[in-house]
Amino acid sequence: MKGFKEFLEWENLSRFLKENAFKIVIMIVIFKIAKYAKKHIDKVIRVILDKSRIDKSVASFLMSLYSILYYIVLTYVLIDILGINTSSITTFFSAAGIVLGIAFKETIGNFGGGLIILTFKPFKVGDMIEYNKYVGEVKSIEMFYTKMKTPQNELVIIPNGIITNTELRNMTNEKVRRLDMIIGVSYNSDIKKVKEVLNDIVKENIFRKDQRSVEGNNEKEHYILPVPEPTIGVLELGESSVNFNIFVYTKSENYFNLKLKLNEEIKIRFDAENIEIPYPQMDIHINKQVKDREISSK
Secondary structure (H helix, E strand, C coil): CHHHHHHHCHHHHHHHHHHCHHHHHHHHHHHHHHHHHHHHHHHHHHHHHHHCCCCHHHHHHHHHHHHHHHHHHHHHHHHHHCCCCHHHHHHHHHHHHHHHHHHCHHHHHHHHHHHHHHHHCCCCCCCEEEECCEEEEEEEECCCEEEEECCCCCEEEEEHHHHCCCCEEECCCCCEEEEEEEEEECCCCCHHHHHHHHHHHHHHCECCCCCCCECCECHHHCCECCCCCCEEEEEEECCCCEEEEEEEEEEHHHHHHHHHHHHHHHHHHHHHCCCCCCCCCCCCCCCHHHHHHHHHHC
């Protein structure tokens, strides 16, 4: 520590810079060349990983690991140019590593979390997951962080150590998902008619291989799978509405599109059939005798 303070004194520092000016220039040139070369090396490695058909999750992790190792090696090369004994530097980093390991245990946990994700594969690059309040597509799994992009085009960066210790939903791990919808109607509604309307809407959206485009309706817009069969029925008699449950199955990639489509069609058909969808409201009843007493007291 004392030697380091002496080195930072202006006289010693200026003498060091004068004696090693040429070496410092060489270091800067090598750093610039190495940084430029890394961009081309990155492209080559990505091509190799793509051709080797390695899982995208593993590929992104390896790219992150390679970048860190690249700069570590570059740092050792630059230090060696100055003539500094690298073995003493290694000893220092080894000793410092123990201290840093305690201080940055969360960072080490994130690295371990990344290995767990790659080993057990709860999700992979390209999967749609729900974590905490975020829903999005996994873009990369790096050494310390997992990056996902939401439908709002927001980048969410999650520490690997946290994501492996928290519940999450993988929405695309299975090819088929069940869409659950609860539709409330007024107690004045004819529930047989409501069920008939809902059945018609579901049948119109069932996808069949022999189905052809009719009147501009593209078969790709029919997202409901015929098997397993859809289920429609009264779920419960709620406080202010009769609640119907709709269970339909669809391909995972069509889940949100189907939900939007059914909500829209149900509202249009209910309006056409005069089926009321209730909304929260409050009825106030005034006791006439109490009101008359209050008036007479005034």
